[in-house]
Amino acid sequence: MSTLDWLVMTGTLAGIVLYGVYMTRKVDNVKSYLLGDRDLKWWTIGLSVMATQASAVTFLSTPGQAYNDGLGFAQFYFGLPIAMVILCIFVLPIYYRLKVYTAYEYLEGRFDLRVRTLTALLFLVQRGLAAGITIYAPAIVLSTILGWSLSLTIAIIGVVVIFYTVLGGTKAVSVTQKQQMIVILLGMFAAGVVVVLKLPQNLSFGDAMDVAGHLGKLQVVDLEFDLNDRYNIWSALLGGTFLFLSYFGTDQSQVQRYLSGKSLTESRLGLLFNGIFKVPMQFLVLLVGVLVFVFFLFTAPPVHFNSxxxxxxxxxxxxxxxxxxxxxxxxxxxxxxxxxxxxxxxxxxxxxxxxxxxxxxxxxxxxxxxxxxxxxxxxxxxxxxxxITEDRDYVFITFIINYLPVGLVGLLLAVIFSAAMSSTSSELNALATTSVVDIYRRSLVTDRDDRHYLAASKWLTVGWGVIALCFAAVANLFDNLIQAVNIIGSLFYGVILGIFVVAFFFKRVGGRAVFKAALIGQAFVTATFVASWMEYINLAFLWLNLIGCVLTVLFALALEGSDDATDVTIPENDLL
Missing domain, CATH: 1.20.120 (Four Helix Bundle (Hemerythrin (Met), subunit A))
Known part of the structure; x- marks a missing residue:
């Protein structure tokens, strides 16, 4: 990589980090550290929500997915606008009315402490594992470019991200994500332009699209109903919608972003902004992958993309x-x-x-x-x-390193690392927040001062970072990183969503019934996934979200006996 590329990459990243540290230099209490000051405008919320979801995995793995399979993966996001509208109507008003800081606080008032703790633990497990993927993805880039060992690269990136998150807390995450998303969108657009310019001189963008279309790369919607097909319109609109409802409605890494809004209206507009613009952004990323496919029709690709x-x-x-x-x-x-x-x-x-x-x-x-x-x-x-012989996650990196002009290589690498910083810092901060608010302060150490909980928050951020690093060390066991993240989420999100559905819409169901239903539902989802993984049954992972949610609701209704739902209250000592 050239000196100019190094300067562009390090300068962009250092500027974003230093800006975040400067803007949060006065954060000295646990409330500001974990929760921010609830003063964000809707456009900041929308970009922050998008940046949290758009990890480095998105920009490494998704173009490779499109290179192999075309635009069909875009169907995965078709349920997103539906989920955003549902959350804006039913969920956000409840969170704002109760003034909760985590999604799981509500569950104790609605049910009991056991349900709150169980749901928080399910989130901690799945998000802790997913955070490892978001660290592993950029490590692929740096290890390929510098010739370092992958393990060493994972360790270095993880330490940098942990350090950045520990310093700034949630406000550092929020104030830097606008800049990160701007860099990301500009970089991906520039990459698409360069791919077109690299095609033969007499070949236009329209010609490239015609070729891709006749080779099946532009087929977006698959109407065939097939439970084993990971990406078709039915799995997207059913399983995908339930996945996004759970992710944006109950995952603290996202809830924390929009609960920092100045008002309910600002948070609603931020979520709707995400619902409107996320799908076009994903199309842009996939389209770049399709254009790379067309490019390699004229230029011989490597026989294997992992150099x-x-x-x-x-x-x-x-x-x-x-x-x-x-x-x-x-x-x-x-x-x-x-x-x-x-x-x-x-x-x-x-x-x-x-x-x-x-x-x-x-x-x-x-x-x-x-x-x-x-x-x-x-x-x-x-x-x-x-x-590992699976190499689709290396397709876009190969194009970046070998075919982009000097300077733009550094910008695209800054895109990938900006996405990694954004999503990983959000995840680690959410993990620390849930650990402190829902478990440590609520059940373990309940009577210490603010200084103690601030220190505990920082140490828990470090601890979750170490756990994420350990999982990153085995992330190469997955065939495709973007699918790995969604599979991990699908294992837990359905049951979590089911708990919240019961809480919102079935007022007669009490804590004992929903607690048992969640345990049974999670066991069934896990067993179903294992059976599918061992090829005893054929079932695409997106359906696990629908199955987990529906089973949890049905089991809760069936198990409901004499225990009644409690009034919605939040324990006073739990508010920070």
């Missing part, structure tokens, strides 16, 4: 076989380029016969290219079975 694996293979006894496969890949791509140019000419003349023939040729050469890639994967696995 670290290729370097190891070149230095092994299999180096000669690798060189032969790379030469074959280059020859295949030459034929692929010819067929693609033929398709472009056929599309311009609207000659269906020529279009069909060219498409068949391209599909044949792509199949040959996939065979070469599979042969390389087999060589890697033979050389070292411990190496």
């Amino acid at each position: 670290a694996n290729l370097d190891k293979l070149r230095a092994s006894p299999y180096g000669t076989e690798l060189a032969e496969l790379e030469a074959r890949n280059k020859e295949i791509n030459g034929r692929n380029t010819t067929a693609t140019l033929e398709m472009v000419e056929a599309l311009r003349s609207d000659n269906e016969a020529r279009i069909s023939a060219a498409r068949s040729q391209i599909e044949a050469t792509l199949a040959k290219r996939d065979e070469v890639a599979q042969s390389v994967d087999d060589l890697i696995a033979t050389y070292d079975p411990e190496l």
Whole structure:
């Protein structure tokens, strides 16, 4: 990486961090540290909510997902606007009326302490694991660029993020996320422009889209009902909506963002802003991945996108076989380029016969290219079975490093690290807030002064950071990082949402019934996931959100006996 790229990347990141530290230099009490001053405008809330969700995983893994499968992943977000409207109507007014600081405070007043603690623990487990993924994702970038070991890179990034979060608390998270989102959006737009400019001179953006469309990369909506299909319109509108309801309505990393709003109206507008603009942003990220796919129709892609694996293979006894496969890949791509140019000419003349023939040729050469890639994967696995051969998370990084102009490489890396800083700091801060407010101060140490709880908040931030680092060390066991984050969420979000649905809409159900229902529902969801993972059943993970929510509600209604719902009150000693 050039000196200019280093300057752009480090300058952008240092500027954002220093701004956050400066703006929060006077934070000296636990309320401001964990909860902020509740003075944010709607546009800050909207950008903060988007930045919290848009982790480095989004900008590393999603373009690779589009490179392989096209725009179909966009369906995953179709339930988001629906969820935002529901939350604005039913959930936000309750949170604001009760003046809660965590989503789980409400549950003690509505049910009892056991339900509050159980729900908080479910959140801590799933968000603690997901935080490890958000640290692991940018570590891939830096380890690839600098040639460092992945473990060392994970440790360095984790320590930096923990340090940044411990210093600033929740206000540092909020005040920096506007700048981070601006950098992210500008960087991704610039990447898309560069991909188009890198295409052959006589090829326009419209030509590229036509080619991608005829190769199946622009199909967004899949109407086929298939429980084993991870991304179709039905899993999105049903499972996806329930996932987003739980994530934005009950996950403290998000609740903490919009409860910092100046008023209920500001928070509602912030959530609606997220619901409107998140889907177009995701389309932009996916479109960049599709354009990278078209780019590699004219330029031979690597036989394997993880360059670290290729370097190891070149230095092994299999180096000669690798060189032969790379030469074959280059020859295949030459034929692929010819067929693609033929398709472009056929599309311009609207000659269906020529279009069909060219498409068949391209599909044949792509199949040959996939065979070469599979042969390389087999060589890697033979050389070292411990190496991970799944490489789609490296597609966009490869394009950034090898094909972007000097200066823009640094900006795109700043995009990835800005996203990592934003989402990881939000997660660690939310984990510390829930730990202090819902468990430590509520049940363990109830009578200490503000200074003690401020220190405890900082130490718990460090502790959760260490846990996230430990999980990051095994994150490479997942085939695709963006799916890993959603799978982890789907394991827990459905049950958490079910608890809140009972709390909001079934006033006759009491704490004992919902506590038992949540335990049974979580056990069933976990068993269902294990059965699917072991291929005893075929079920896409998004359905776990719907299953967990519905089962928790049904079990709570069935188990409800003599215990009645309590009035909604918050224990006085629990408010910070």
